[in-house]
Every structure is written in C-alpha cells, then in structure tokens.
Amino acid sequence: MTNDTSSKPMYEKIFEEVKQRIATKQYETGERIPSEKELADEYGVSRITSKKALEMLAGEKLIVRKPGRGSFVADPEVDFADSAANPDRGAGQPARSFGKPELVTIGLIMTDFGNSYGTGLVYGMEDASRERDCYLVLRRSFGIAENEEQSIQKLLQLGVGGLIVFPAQGEYFNSEILKLVIRKFPLVLVDRHLKGVAATSISTDNVTAAKQATEYLFGLGHSHIAFVSPPPADTTAVEERIEGFIRAHAERGIVVNKELWASDLTSTLPDCFRKENIDRDIEGLIDHLKSKPAITAVFATEYNLALLAKTAAERIGLRIPEDLSIVCFDSPATQWGGGYAFTHMRQDEERMGRLAVERILQIREGVSVPNRTMLTAELVIGESTGPVKA
The missing domain is CATH 3.40.50.2300 (Response regulator)
Known part of the structure; x- marks a missing residue:
C-alpha cells in the first residue's frame, strides 16, 4: 500500500488498496472481489468512483470482469483477454477462442407498481442487473392471470434467460408457472409464494x-x-x-x-x-x-x-x-x-429486488439456492397512531 493516499482521488485509493489485498493473497486467484456497490458502500463513494477503480484493476490484468457474475482475481497464467471474452471459463481452465460474452436478459412480470409499493422492487432489480451486466424486460399483468400467462409465453419466445414473477392475485397460479417449475427454468417469485409449488421465492416475513x-x-x-x-x-x-x-x-x-x-x-x-x-x-x-x-x-x-x-x-x-x-x-x-x-x-423492497436478480443468476450457474427467503420488515412510527382514549 502506498504511504500517503490522502491527496489522491478516491478511485486511485480504492484501486491501490484492492491491489494490495490481491498481492497479499487476501483475495486468492479466482476469488470474487467486492462489487461496485460493495466498494462504494465500504468507502462511502459513488458507484462511478468504485467502477473506475475496478476498470483500473482490469486494465492492469489483476482482475477479470465477468458479465452477469462479478469481478474475480485473474490467473496470471491464463490469457486475460480470453478470460474476459469467455466468462463461463473458470480461473486455471484452458484458454479458448475469442467470443462475445453471453448477454443475460431477465423477464420481469409484475401485477403493477406505484409509489407505495413496487417501485422499490424495480429499483433494486435494475440496480442489481446493471451491476451484473444483465438486462430486464418488464411486463405488467394488472393482476389478471391471462395477462400473466401470455407475458410468460411472450418473454420465453424472446429468449429471456430467467423470469422474475410477482404472481397475479387469485385463487390459483397459471399453468405456465407450473411448466417453468417442471422444466427447472430459472424462476423467482417475489412478494409471495405459491403453495404446493417448488419455486424459489423472496418475500417479507x-x-x-x-x-x-x-x-x-x-x-x-x-x-x-x-x-x-x-x-x-x-x-x-x-x-x-x-x-x-x-x-x-x-x-x-x-x-x-x-x-x-x-x-x-x-x-x-x-x-x-x-x-x-x-x-x-x-x-x-x-x-x-x-x-x-x-x-x-x-x-x-x-x-x-x-x-x-x-x-x-x-x-x-x-x-x-x-x-x-x-x-x-x-x-x-x-x-x-x-x-x-x-x-x-x-x-425491504430494494433488497428483495436485488436478491431476485441474484437468485436468477445463481440458478443459471447451477448454484443451489434457498427455496424460500423471507426478509424482515421495519416498524416506522408515523402520524397515524396514538394511545387509546380513556
């Protein structure tokens, strides 16, 4: 680590400190390093600053940035450019020919969203997808099961690599969701789960x-x-x-x-x-x-x-x-x-949204994920409550 970084831009400070962690084996070869958001939170800076630091690390071939996955400590014995072009190849595996990284598109089907609930979900998903270099395609069902079913069919025809579904309210789930579960297609339900269906879900407790x-x-x-x-x-x-x-x-x-x-x-x-x-x-x-x-x-x-x-x-x-x-x-x-x-x-809408994207990508990578994740809600005292009248 340099002796004095107080006068340097923050992105250089982050670059040098992460570089030092790699040099001292705090991050081993092939290990995932903190993301743009994680570094931004750690140092109290913007995502633009942390992104520039990661770009500098990639420029010096210290890390490999894999779309849809994150940034990993590079293996000096593996061709760096080939690693970046082939994100599915792990560190230490034989070099392969150049090719474009896979572009992951995730379909999002929601009943609707507004300022009271739902917008935070979309923000969280958008934030995570931008960080992981994947894209969201949004369709609203307005709580109508037929719309939900048609949206699933259309998004599958578009070739999405996963689906996040806020299920329509009703007494049943549509057959398209059941088909996705049977096919083991990357699927995550948000806000609620469907009883009797073994689909990954993220909701509030x-x-x-x-x-x-x-x-x-x-x-x-x-x-x-x-x-x-x-x-x-x-x-x-x-x-x-x-x-x-x-x-x-x-x-x-x-x-x-x-x-x-x-x-x-x-x-x-x-x-x-x-x-x-x-x-x-x-x-x-x-x-x-x-x-x-x-x-x-x-x-x-x-x-x-x-x-x-x-x-x-x-x-x-x-x-x-x-x-x-x-x-x-x-x-x-x-x-x-x-x-x-x-x-x-x-x-915690934004965390729910971020986790939904993460779960889709993990399922695509063959990583085992929890069947059901429940997040804690926070009691916020407002103007509408007071002691009971005598």
Missing part, C-alpha cells in the same frame, strides 16, 4: 411483521382493532398477515373479534382500481365504523386501504389518531411534503 404491528397497537392500549384487507383469496401475503395478527392476539390472551374485520375490500386490487369501486369501499368502511363504535384502531394490510380507512373515518368526524389509530404495510416517503405518514411496516 409477513407473519412476524403483522405480529409486530399488532403488538405496537396493543402497547398503545388498543384491543378493539379492525382488520382491513382485500379477500384473502388464497393470496399468501394476506393470509400470512392475518396469521400474524391472530398470533399477536393469542400471545396477549386477547380474543380475536372477527366482527370488527372488514376483509372484503376490492378497490385496491390491480384490476379493480376504479372510482366507483373506491367510493363503494369507502361507504362500506363508513357503515362498518358506525356500526362498530368500539373500534379504536385499524390494521390495514396495505397503504391504499389505510387511505380508504382514513377517508372513511374523517367523513364521520373521527380524528386520526386521537379517535382512531391506523397502521398498515408500506407508506410512501414524505420528505418532499406530499402524502400522509402512516405508522407502517416498511418492507
């Missing part, structure tokens, strides 16, 4: 998250809590949040009163988002709150349902949070002054 949010309401003195959701309809994310809600009650010895629930709201489903449906759900919630005056808090399974509950409450003169507390899953950032800051369970 919904049971634990719902339990934590419910316990937070208990801590504020609330025991008459309305559970607000769309029909579960065999959608695992909703089912798991119901389970976490019930578990929290059981552990506190509080009786679950399902008469307080409103679990038939449909206006927030991807194919039902119309004004007449929204108005109908708001009126339904108004009637529900009027007929169940014991309710002091609402647990909404998603942000848009929390908005409906807030609107319904305010129309009948209830104040948030003085008269009614509301918790939900996810809530858009309000740093620019827009939106309403609900107390919510924040899902």
Whole structure:
C-alpha cells in the first residue's frame, strides 16, 4: 500500500488498496472481489468512483470482469483477454477462442407498481442487473392471470434467460408457472409464494411483521382493532398477515373479534382500481365504523386501504389518531411534503429486488439456492397512531 493516499482521488485509493489485498493473497486467484456497490458502500463513494477503480484493476490484468457474475482475481497464467471474452471459463481452465460474452436478459412480470409499493422492487432489480451486466424486460399483468400467462409465453419466445414473477392475485397460479417449475427454468417469485409449488421465492416475513404491528397497537392500549384487507383469496401475503395478527392476539390472551374485520375490500386490487369501486369501499368502511363504535384502531394490510380507512373515518368526524389509530404495510416517503405518514411496516423492497436478480443468476450457474427467503420488515412510527382514549 502506498504511504500517503490522502491527496489522491478516491478511485486511485480504492484501486491501490484492492491491489494490495490481491498481492497479499487476501483475495486468492479466482476469488470474487467486492462489487461496485460493495466498494462504494465500504468507502462511502459513488458507484462511478468504485467502477473506475475496478476498470483500473482490469486494465492492469489483476482482475477479470465477468458479465452477469462479478469481478474475480485473474490467473496470471491464463490469457486475460480470453478470460474476459469467455466468462463461463473458470480461473486455471484452458484458454479458448475469442467470443462475445453471453448477454443475460431477465423477464420481469409484475401485477403493477406505484409509489407505495413496487417501485422499490424495480429499483433494486435494475440496480442489481446493471451491476451484473444483465438486462430486464418488464411486463405488467394488472393482476389478471391471462395477462400473466401470455407475458410468460411472450418473454420465453424472446429468449429471456430467467423470469422474475410477482404472481397475479387469485385463487390459483397459471399453468405456465407450473411448466417453468417442471422444466427447472430459472424462476423467482417475489412478494409471495405459491403453495404446493417448488419455486424459489423472496418475500417479507409477513407473519412476524403483522405480529409486530399488532403488538405496537396493543402497547398503545388498543384491543378493539379492525382488520382491513382485500379477500384473502388464497393470496399468501394476506393470509400470512392475518396469521400474524391472530398470533399477536393469542400471545396477549386477547380474543380475536372477527366482527370488527372488514376483509372484503376490492378497490385496491390491480384490476379493480376504479372510482366507483373506491367510493363503494369507502361507504362500506363508513357503515362498518358506525356500526362498530368500539373500534379504536385499524390494521390495514396495505397503504391504499389505510387511505380508504382514513377517508372513511374523517367523513364521520373521527380524528386520526386521537379517535382512531391506523397502521398498515408500506407508506410512501414524505420528505418532499406530499402524502400522509402512516405508522407502517416498511418492507425491504430494494433488497428483495436485488436478491431476485441474484437468485436468477445463481440458478443459471447451477448454484443451489434457498427455496424460500423471507426478509424482515421495519416498524416506522408515523402520524397515524396514538394511545387509546380513556
């Protein structure tokens, strides 16, 4: 390592320190070194800076950058240029003729996405795909199983090397997903899993998250809590949040009163988002709150349902949070002054998206991956909760 790097650009400092790690065998031949993002995080710099450092290492033939995989310590006995042109050849294997690196394209099928949930997923996937030199092709299904099925068929015809699917809400999964599983095609499901289908999935630990949010309401003195959701309809994310809600009650010895629930709201489903449906759900919630005056808090399974509950409450003169507390899953950032800051369970969308891309690439490489990965959600205290009124 150089004696004084304080006056040098950060990319040179990163270059020299990684070079030193290679020289001292901290990184062995053929070993993967930190990615652009990992180096950027380690040194507190931008991705542009860390990328320039890696380009310098590659320029000195210290590392081999393999599209879709990462950067690896080069084997000095193997032709460097050939290694870069043939990313599937491991360090130490015989040199092969020159050729273009394989371009990996990943298909992404989502119901829809917005500022409350879904955009972070796309950001995470895009970030990971850019880092790993692969590409995303996005199609939206709007929660309609037929659209999802056709999108899978079209993307396969385009020759994608893997598929990430946010399954359409419904009581069944389409046959195209089952075909992919049987073929062992690189497939990752996000946000939910499909029961009885051995497909790799990445989602939030919904049971634990719902339990934590419910316990937070208990801590504020609330025991008459309305559970607000769309029909579960065999959608695992909703089912798991119901389970976490019930578990929290059981552990506190509080009786679950399902008469307080409103679990038939449909206006927030991807194919039902119309004004007449929204108005109908708001009126339904108004009637529900009027007929169940014991309710002091609402647990909404998603942000848009929390908005409906807030609107319904305010129309009948209830104040948030003085008269009614509301918790939900996810809530858009309000740093620019827009939106309403609900107390919510924040899902790690970007990590979920990054992991989905990583899993696809690992499956393509023959690496064994977990069948199901569940990420922790974070409780974020907002403006919508307060202690129960005496």
